Amino acid sequence: xxxxxxxxxxxxxxxxxxxxxxxxxxxxxxxxxxxxxxxxxxxxxxxxxxxxxxxxxxxxxxxxxxxxxxxxxxxxxxxxxxxxxxxxxxxxxxxxxxxxxxxxxxxxxxxxxxxxxxxxxxxxxxxxxxxxxxxxxxxxxxxxxxxxxxxxxxxxxxxxxxxxxxxxxxxxxxxxxxxxxxxxxxxxxxxxxxxxxxxxxxxxxxxxxxxxxxxxxxxxxxxxxxxxxxxxxxxxxxxxxxxxxxxxxxxxxxxxxxxxxxxxxxxxxxxxxxxxxxxxxxxxxxxxxxxxxxxxxxxxxxxxxxxxxxxxxxxxxxxxxxxxxxxxxxxxxxxxxxxxxxxxxxxxxxxxxxxxxxxxxxxxxxxxxxxxxxxxxxxxxxxxxxxxx
Ligand code: NZQ
Ligand code: ZN
Numbered sequence: 218x219x220x221x222x223x224x225x226x227x228x229x230x231x232x233x234x235x236x237x238x239x240x241x242x243x244x245x246x247x248x249x250x251x252x253x254x255x256x257x258x259x260x261x262x263x264x265x266x267x268x269x270x271x272x273x274x275x276x277x278x279x280x281x282x283x284x285x286x287x288x289x290x291x292x293x294x295x296x297x298x299x300x301x302x303x304x305x306x307x308x309x310x311x312x313x314x315x316x317x318x319x320x321x322x323x324x325x326x327x328x329x330x331x332x333x334x335x336x337x338x339x340x341x342x343x344x345x346x347x348x349x350x351x352x353x354x355x356x357x358x359x360x361x362x363x364x365x366x367x368x369x370x371x372x373x374x375x376x377x378x379x380x381x382x383x384x385x386x387x388x389x390x391x392x393x394x395x396x397x398x399x400x401x402x403x404x405x406x407x408x409x410x411x412x413x414x415x416x417x418x419x420x421x422x423x424x425x426x427x428x429x430x431x432x433x434x435x436x437x438x439x440x441x442x443x444x445x446x447x448x449x450x451x452x453x454x455x456x457x458x459x460x461x462x463x464x465x466x467x468x469x470x471x472x473x474x475x476x477x478x479x480x481x482x483x484x485x486x487x488x489x490x491x492x493x494x495x496x497x498x499x500x501x502x503x504x505x506x507x508x509x510x511x512x513x514x515x516x517x518x519x520x521x522x523x524x525x526x527x528x529x530x531x532x533x534x535x536x537x538x539x540x541x542x543x544x545x546x547x548x549x550x551x552x553x554x555x556x557x558x559x560x561x562x563x564x565x566x567x568x569x570x571x572x573x574x575x576x577x578x579x580x581x582x583x584x585x586x587x588x589x590x591x592x593x594x595x596x597x598x599x600x601x602x603x604x605x606x
Contacts, residue, residue: 222478229392236396254322259400262400267592281305290321299328316362321390324368326350339383357389361411363472365393380495397461410502418471425483483589492583506561511604518590520590576602
């Protein structure tokens, strides 16, 4: 671990079939006004809404509902939630859903206590909150983003067509209820989208310096192998508790900070996907799946030893009689095969993007990071988008 690091994760996690039993005791630590944040209604269909409401009622909470949070939540929705949280003097925002609901709740926790142009201050200039955000708690219903155990709030500004994240320790969920059974009702398309998101989070950290012998890379390989194994099991039987629980915990761990020590971190695939998402309202993980093979085929040469190691340790490629380039490329091919076999979207066309007319605009406005093995130019982003089409 040659690079110095800081590690801190303030989220208290309750995991398993009985996780909901912890909601009442944990709620007692907050005041009586609760803003209940949720999405388009899946929690009403699968019974999670009734379970949560029953606990809130038993605890004597005054509940105000903030419903209709859309996938890829917008800044306008954040401001709507902020106004609602103020009106009900929320003591706690309880987010029940996937990454979109939890991200929106985190953003609302700031919008509820601060006026002004929050978009510029927090999402564009990435400043630290100088306010005291309202505490957020999460009941997770879909895995992938890791939002339940991290400090990111990814929001789309529809007016300026830009999707980006604000991050701070102050907006980490204070607690997260993780019951893998709550994910049984997630449609297969969303399930595999979330699964690729997990893999991508791990790869964004893994495919970056430093590369000396370090725990983060070993841990990343173990997590990737677990995700790959359990994807097959969850596809075979969506109610396989072991598979669903491993995927859920892998998802939370991937962005919890535990993989980051010693790593510079890349995040370029996410930058491209986020900008794609600002133009086309697509499932986040599916966008990552469509872009990743083309991205890694372009950059692997700059991090060849690591891509070789990925092929051997994660995908079981036999290096005997093969050159380094061939082994490394076989690892990326195995990733592309996994995407197809797991019924993820292998191309942007399959994602529903009708034509290539806006790819140039997306490439031009895409944020460029310098954490990976090869800092991209906007022209290379366009090349990746075209190859992914
Ligand atoms: O609208 P609801 O009713 O919640 O339905 C959702 C939505 O339609 C549905 N769903 C969720 N749980 C379900 C369910 N349907 C049936 N049964 C259940 N148990 O699934 C659909 C997608 O949900 P969403 O929350 O949008 O998906 P996800 O968790 O993938 O979140 C995506 C958002 O998170 C951001 C993405 O950019 C995107 O905006 N990300 C957040 C990150 C973070 N906070 O750290 C990191 C990620 O890289 C990502 O950028
Ligand atoms: Zn992601």
